[in-house]
Amino acid sequence: MFKDILFGTSASPAGDYAARVAFELAGRFDAHLRLVHVLGVPSRGFSYLAEDVRTGEQVVIDDDYKAWVEEEIKTYYAKQLEKCNDYSIHVCVGHPHREILREARNSNPDLIVLGGPTEENEGSAYKKIVAGSTIQLVSKSALCPVLLVSRPAASFWGGISSVVFGADFSKASDAAFKFAKKVAASIPGCELHIFHAMDIGPVHTGLSLSQEEIEDKIREARKKIRHKYVANLEGFEKYSMEVWEGLPYVEIVKFAREKQADLIVMAYSTKDVDAENARLGSNMEQVIMRSTCPVISVNRKMAKN
Amino acid sequence: MPKKILVIDDDPNIADYLTTIFENNGYEVCSANDVNTGYEVAKAEKPDLVTLDLEMPTEWGPRFYRKLSQDDELKNIPVIVISALSGNQYAIQKAAATITKPFDRDELMKIVKDVLME
Numbered sequence: 001m002f003k004d005i006l007f008g009t010s011a012s013p014a015g016d017y018a019a020r021v022a023f024e025l026a027g028r029f030d031a032h033l034r035l036v037h038v039l040g041v042p043s044r045g046f047s048y049l050a051e052d053v054r055t056g057e058q059v060v061i062d063d064d065y066k067a068w069v070e071e072e073i074k075t076y077y078a079k080q081l082e083k084c085n086d087y088s089i090h091v092c093v094g095h096p097h098r099e100i101l102r103e104a105r106n107s108n109p110d111l112i113v114l115g116g117p118t119e120e121n122e123g124s125a126y127k128k129i130v131a132g133s134t135i136q137l138v139s140k141s142a143l144c145p146v147l148l149v150s151r152p153a154a155s156f157w158g159g160i161s162s163v164v165f166g167a168d169f170s171k172a173s174d175a176a177f178k179f180a181k182k183v184a185a186s187i188p189g190c191e192l193h194i195f196h197a198m199d200i201g202p203v204h205t206g207l208s209l210s211q212e213e214i215e216d217k218i219r220e221a222r223k224k225i226r227h228k229y230v231a232n233l234e235g236f237e238k239y240s241m242e243v244w245e246g247l248p249y250v251e252i253v254k255f256a257r258e259k260q261a262d263l264i265v266m267a268y269s270t271k272d273v274d275a276e277n278a279r280l281g282s283n284m285e286q287v288i289m290r291s292t293c294p295v296i297s298v299n300r301k302m303a304k305n
Numbered sequence: 306m307p308k309k310i311l312v313i314d315d316d317p318n319i320a321d322y323l324t325t326i327f328e329n330n331g332y333e334v335c336s337a338n339d340v341n342t343g344y345e346v347a348k349a350e351k352p353d354l355v356t357l358d359l360e361m362p363t364e365w366g367p368r369f370y371r372k373l374s375q376d377d378e379l380k381n382i383p384v385i386v387i388s389a390l391s392g393n394q395y396a397i398q399k400a401a402a403t404i405t406k407p408f409d410r411d412e413l414m415k416i417v418k419d420v421l422m423e
Binding site: 016017020151152153155156157158159161162257260262292 | 359360361364365366367368370371374390391392393395396397398
């Protein structure tokens, strides 16, 4: 299923949980693991000076420094690399999202793995609930699925055997479904749970719905799931479908926890067309930040492909 | 009749150490070194408590817990996670307790007795 995995890493504790998942997946699928470390942003344009993201120091970027950083990465991941048969380390300079996307364009991986935010404001409310800019921008523009691990709880599954597909019936969601199905079908015994969370928050509905109206909408959504997704599950038996009402991200996280899912697949469905300033949809972002398993984002570019 | 504890750990030294501690404290002990064997032993032995490592070859500890919790006969057996991994307290939400390796044997026994309500 995965033969080439790109792991964007800061080689710091912020990326430890994502590293656990990246190394485990690479081992399980016998994939090449491409560790990409963007060591800093040049102080201006083509400056040879950059601020190292790990040390915070202004450093002169040359081949010696890059080689030293590569050695540091090898030391940091020494234990994992011992068991990893096929890997390469790429150290580059620039804005992390651009360099990760550039490397992805060049190497065409099956999957990009990213960790949680690395902002310095450790413990702040902002960090707890807002995905970092690299996550946002790579998820928006990558041409392959992006797997995100933002909490320690999401890093202990050791493989995939129970996938939750969060359906929102958009075009990107169709691509996410195809991907979720492909993953589930490629792993013997893997379960696929198709789940739709119906938003009944007053902000979105504008008025409070009666219980009859809610149940009608749930029936409607179940019908949609049957026609749109279940009809395309030819021969796949280990699936279930559920529609719950509530606050979508809360319900998705709860559902995945209830099913003890080890992967959530969702569509990146933001309508923002400005790639540099785009933010993940709020539901996707909150699921990433709160989920007890890794979350894979599939964007509209994949839907076009 | 002594209570029974199932130890699941792929490290034989840790499994032996835990077995010795539990036996010295009057418990009956059975053990397994991977998730699938652990589940088979749990089915056969119906232990009162399981101690569970997280990172093991082929299947990780949370998968054992998933199987256990989906089995009507076994789903109420309390599980104590014993692992050296960072953030291990978040690995299994419904675990009765989490202990980080290396651990203190007195602390371990205090937690075991507490979970077994002794």
